[in-house]
Structures are given as C-alpha cells and as structure tokens.
Amino acid sequence: MAFLVLVRHGQSVANLANVFTGWLDVVLTPQGEDEARAAGTKLRDFHFDQAYCSTLVRSKRTLELILAQLHQDTVPVHATDALRERMYGALQGLNKTETVLKYGQEQVNRWRRGYDDAPPEGETLHHTQERVVSYYEQEIVPQLRLGRHVLVVSHGNTLRALRMQLEGLSVAQVEALEIPTGGVRVYILTPELSISRMYDL
C-alpha cells in the first residue's frame, strides 16, 4: 500500500508580516524552521521513496529540514514550478489588513478564497488546480502506482487545490478549507489509489 503525505511549508517571513506572498521567494522564519522540523518528527514512522516541492525556497527548505529530521537525506527530491503557490498578481507584497481596509473584507475574501475569482493579474484557485493536478497525475501518480511512498511539500493554495481533487471536496468546502503552516496530511492508498484512510498529523 502506497502512502502520500502533503505538508505545507513552515511559517515564512511574509506569513509573519501578514503580506500576500504568491510567487515572492521568501525565507522561513525561525518558527517556520521549527514547524518544518516538527513535521519531520510527526512523520518519524514513515519512510519515503520520492519527495516533491516547489521551486520556491520556503518549500525547498521545509522539505530539506523534514528529510534531515528523518535521517532520509538521500530521498530523491524533485523541485518543480508546477507546485508553486497560486500567483497572487498585483496583491503580492501588499499587507493583507491594509488591503481589507482599502477594498473591503468581502472583496478580499473573494480574491483569497473564491475558487473562480482571480486577484488582479493573478491566478484563480481553479487555474492553480489545473497545473497542480496535471503535474500530480503525470509525475506522482505513476510513482504511487508502483507502491512508492511520496512526500509533497508545497503551499497553502496549491494544497487546497490538490486536496479538493483527492478528497472530492465541493467548491464551498475548498473555499472554507484552511491549512496551517507546517500542517501534515496523510493518505493511505489502496493499490488502485483509492483513499483507504486519511488524517492530519
């Protein structure tokens, strides 16, 4: 039985500053590094065959810290643009609270969580989902079919989009889904890749 584990990167300096991040390439805070190590500790009973992350440094560093914590530094790592955070367009770098004061809570909620609402010059969650799911199907599913154990370290919105697909969530459910930094989700899969168990660690 293969298992698939999804982890959101640890807290970044932009998360701490309450700034829209998207494709900004920001580092982890000390707390974020601790969250990454803690995710590794939670995964101590797991052995991975393949690991995936985005090309953004907060995702790469989180994966590196998890594998170091697990003494599994030799697991092959694949870093891809396909697993980058949702592109937040003109909102990138803006403070979230100031943006609410300027445009109103309702508009900002739609930009942040609406499945088909694009932030100015940015991607909708739906578009993010298309690139993430297509990478998942082309690169990760073949590994899972071989019974390999896979770790994916990515971002809040990419993981919301992937979880919608894997868990069959409705639009309303994915719009309400929040994943904490360092959050760990485990899927135990049947040989046909149905989910036999899923849980947060």
Ligand SMILES: O=C(O)[C@@H](CO)OP(=O)(O)O
């Ligand atoms: O800023 C971002 O890129 C994301 C994730 O940190 O934020 P939000 O919660 O608004 O999707």
